[in-house]
Amino acid sequence: MDFLNAIILLLNYIFVPALTYGSQLALGAIFVTLIYGILRFANFATGDMMAFGTMVTILFTWYFQSIGISLGVLPTALLSIPFAIIFMIGYMLFIDKFVFRYYRVNKSPPVQLAMVSIGVMFVTQAVVRIIIGPSDRRFFDGEKFIIKAGEFKEMTGLNEGLAIKSSQVITIFVTLVLVSILFWFLNKTKTGKSMRAYSDNEDLALLSGIDPKKVVMITWIIAGILATIGGALYGLDKSFKPFTYFNNMLPIFAAAIVGGIGNPFGAFLGGYVIAFSEIFITYAYKKFFMYILPESMEPETLVQLLSTDYKFAVSFSILVIVLLYRPNGIFKGKVL
């Protein structure tokens, strides 16, 4: 019984939250990695682009709520995401046309493109804050929990409760579906294959008749989809605040690099690596040991490797270690 309690405890406090957080990071990391692989620059506007997508989702959600449309138990945001995606794709293509294309055509060095993306970051951040303001916003409606901690205790008779929020299930489900479609697209369709070829060797791809304009456009469209869904899922699960989104850029970069930048599957796993290590290392295991150890050996302290203040620092340290020992990432980078 104690053993079961210990397992439920870990599930509730580590496994489920880490899986959710990891999914959110994974979507962002695939976004970063796609841009890096095909357009060949580190996009510092990642976090703010995700914030922009989320903002549009929220605006649509408010609109639907005001005219009385809802999805019942599901959050209304799910309905507004497709509309937001269309809007976001337009935004991405607009930015590409007026900002990034010039440098791509002139074959500027990647560093210059990264600097330009900082300019885009400033502008996007300003637009988001001017339109929706800098404050914290929750836009989750519908049924909040799938299993409540109390109900779970009653059902199983255990001491530890397991609470699963519907936003968590939605996040994991949507991520898995989206990522499967994306990998199917990249590996099986002709367009996807041409994207991979373009990423692998630009000149060779051009020689074999791949249209670079089309590849770049498809990349931005996929980026728009990933940014909107990734951002909206994060906002549904936690809350929407432009500043947090900007900060999330850092663990997202860490995930993309840990997974091997340019490699979408690596980025996907990298998201989970970062999320799990952040939560594993900063969780206080005292209660866990109280369940599995006999009473005489119970720990006095919290049994916490690092305090939760260092959550971000953990993922960055992992990044530094990876950069030191495997600069190409855990899964070799640059093979889209």
Add this chain to the structure above:
Amino acid sequence: MRKNLNIIAAYTIMMGLIILVGIFQSWNVALSIFNMCLISAVMTMGANVQWGYAGLINFGLMGYAALGGLAAVLISVDPVQEAWRAGGFDILMCLWLIIVMILAIRFILKNFAKSNFRTYGIAAIIIAGIIIIRVTAEPGIEAIEAVNPAKTGFLGGFGLPIMFSWIVGAFFAGGLAFIVGKVALGLRADYLAIATLLISEIVISIIKHEDWLSRGVKNVIGLDRPVPYEVNLQAKEWFINLVAKFNSGKLELISNMADKQTALNQLVIEGSSVFVKLCYSGLFLIVVMALLIVTQKALYSPWGRMMRAIRDNEEAANAMGKNVVKQHLLIFILGSAIVGIAGAMLVTQDGLFTPGSYRPMRYTFLIWVMVIVGGSGNNFGAILGGFAVWFLWIEAAPIALFLINLFTVGMSDSHALKVHLIESVPYFRYLMMGLGLLLIMRYRPKGILPEKIEIK
């Protein structure tokens, strides 16, 4: 003279703008903008040494600035004796342990061939070390943080004049740059940018959460000043006379004796604040001038030529027998040290240290905008960038307000759109920065004052 015309023109316009602020807003505002411009200029010079001279991207500027600030705290605050008695021994033990750990790792690195076994051994030493350090430090840290937590709760510093911290801050930042450089300098440009950004986030989270060292988010306030305090100035005979002399024309117009006295008092209060700011300006100007002379000399020295050669073609420079790795590390340390000086100057001016305020937006990306806008590789350009961008950053809100009022002139004051826009005026500065950066990158990619290499 002629070829420096654009430099002179640009600086004249910049100074003119600041003087206009002085005339139309107040001299207090103008001087505080000027002081922050000088500090920004020091930071941009640091970034320019790295990016303009050697082509190294350092997005970790905020970490070095924070370390400079930490130096200001550790130098100027009086030591908290009670805290030292309570937990000083444990902390010193930890310091010793860290040194032993580093020596052990060095020993292993030197004496064993590269293998998986060695890697795991080092990992084991680090993990065991962290656990031992945590166990040793825990009681000490708790004891220190329990000492009068509302006021101190940290070890304090050395109680020296705060000006020393400008040098110590440079050493702190240089030390961090040495470690970061050893770890990350081999990486490609954009990897380096991300790695430096993330490492400096680690540094800042340490400063933010190690309360025994820096009081963390509780902030350190009331640091000593290198210049007189306003209150003391206002009581000084010579200062009142000075203010009276300066404003004699204004004062003579007032005939009533009592009115004259109140007017004089008002002027003295304003004057004291201006005087203090002027003192800071003088100190900062000395630093900027000294750094400018040194960096200009370096730029045109054989060493500067070598750095440009390395920047423009690493392989060729390497083939000519230049030690690229070593020079990169050196310039990374030098540039970061300059940023460290700026961090210490900033804390000196504000008189307070707030670890929570070191955010990438303000202390990394904004500084980079300054470097790019001003002109990388050109010290005058970098300084001008610091001035222009900081000026715009501060004056963006009034400009935005003016523009909003201009464009919504037909709307009533209670119109929802107008109210919303006026409420979000502070965020227009990001918009201006972004648009400015994008326009400069597009139409003048080398900055306002581009790099110009003269062969002397």
